[in-house]
Amino acid sequence: MGLGKQLPAHNKNAGLVLDWQQGQGKALIAGDVKVIRVWNAATEVCTNDISARSGSCITSLTSDQVAGNIFIAGFGDGAVRVFDQRLKPTTAMVKVWREHKQWITNVHMQRGGVRELISGSRNGEVRLWDLRMDNSIDTIQATKDTLRTLSVHEHAPVFSIGTNRHEVKTFNVDGSYLSSFEPHGSFLSQSRTSPVVGAAFHPHKMVMACSALYDNYVNLVSC
Known part of the structure; x- marks a missing residue:
């Protein structure tokens, strides 16, 4: 190919x-x-x-x-x-x-x-x-940090971004800020300071999966 x-x-x-x-x-x-x-x-x-x-x-x-x-x-x-x-x-x-x-x-x-x-x-x-x-x-202007991921829900008017500072932020499409969190990592993992590199919404449920660089975890979060 x-x-x-x-x-x-x-x-x-x-x-x-x-x-x-x-x-x-x-x-x-x-x-x-x-x-x-x-x-x-x-x-x-x-x-x-x-x-x-x-x-x-x-x-x-x-x-x-x-x-x-x-x-x-x-x-x-x-x-x-x-x-x-x-x-x-x-x-x-x-x-x-x-x-x-x-x-x-x-x-x-x-x-x-x-x-x-x-x-x-x-x-x-x-x-x-x-x-x-x-x-x-x-x-x-969703963040002043580097925007690493952008995810959009297929059926709800919300989107999320992942940043270089290990943070995921969620917004309404009208720009209203909804929430933020840091993906969980192992106790000794350097992922607590690693950028978010992957995020995706469930196509129907208000659930999001995300993960950070160098991490072995996929976080499932209810929005």
Whole structure:
């Protein structure tokens, strides 16, 4: 599953980035390359190579899980681009936002949503978007620390961030702060000062899983 079309070394560091489209049986794959590759899981064949239209690496992908035509990519230079698979690969990019100024940690479109999008960048800035609009509809300064993770609940209007300071913070999408906690680690583990590197909401329950660097624990937390 080689990607090819590598970026220059100074624009790379994202590794492999993947978004799975369950309803379509397709995987969107990108990373330190100039294209987003669409794979059909059933036939194990690449069906499309879509130009990323950027010299920066792709750091995150999210897509409409209903029809699967629209997907969004976050980039290392802070750009967020919207693509439509129904168009020709060279013209599939239909919108670009450049309001973030740092590496996009994550972009997420809620399951069933066709317009609502949340993005977060390393400088702690979280933005809410409507795909029809040319500018973000809201900005939340979620932390002054480095934002390492951004997770969005699929059916509730909440999101969480993980920081370099071993902290997970939860917000309403209107920017209201809800809670914060530090993931549990072993007594002698250095993870108590380690950054949060993984977090995800349960798709239906108000429960979140998270973990820190160098830790052997996955914390399950009721929101």
